[in-house]
Amino acid sequence: IISMEDRGEREEPAAGLHFVGMKEDLIKAKRSFRTLEGRDILVLYHQEMFYALDFHCYHAGGPLQNGDIEEFDGKLCIVCPKHKYKISLAEGEGIYRATNSYAPVPTTRWYSKGIKQRVHTVTETNGAVYVTLSHVSRFIESDYFQGEKGKVERERM
Numbered sequence: 001i002i003s004m005e006d007r008g009e010r011e012e013p014a015a016g017l018h019f020v021g022m023k024e025d026l027i028k029a030k031r032s033f034r035t036l037e038g039r040d041i042l043v044l045y046h047q048e049m050f051y052a053l054d055f056h057c058y059h060a061g062g063p064l065q066n067g068d069i070e071e072f073d074g075k076l077c078i079v080c081p082k083h084k085y086k087i088s089l090a091e092g093e094g095i096y097r098a099t100n101s102y103a104p105v106p107t108t109r110w111y112s113k114g115i116k117q118r119v120h121t122v123t124e125t126n127g128a129v130y131v132t133l134s135h136v137s138r139f140i141e142s143d144y145f146q147g148e149k150g151k152v153e154r155e156r157m
């Protein structure tokens, strides 16, 4: 019996799933740019995990595909090459380190700005990798850099 996969065919993905590549190719590439439903997405492979997030940094649209990946405050983050903002890969949380100089003993610690970068869901079936776009309905800052629609949404806020 020759399976669909053997014939080089893929089953039709379920609604909302976007095929973004074969696992081995995405692993080799490590960082891949895709446009899904008009949205620019970065698909990342790091330490045996796939991540997908909006391609343009929420701060000023910096190119996240060139950012270093490091762990801060126990969270794996991409560091935007433009102004070094740190964004957690799993949640899209903006984190920063600051010192509270008003405290009797000034202390430096990590703070969260909340979710700033839209992240998407990655799944894999038989070596094929799919992305499902985030359904969070509220405006997330990185939406601003996803064409005119994002800019209109921000003005409504």
Ligand code: FES
Pocket: 057, 058, 059, 060, 061, 062, 080, 081, 082, 083, 084, 085
């Ligand atoms: Fe990414 Fe400013 S554009 S940190």
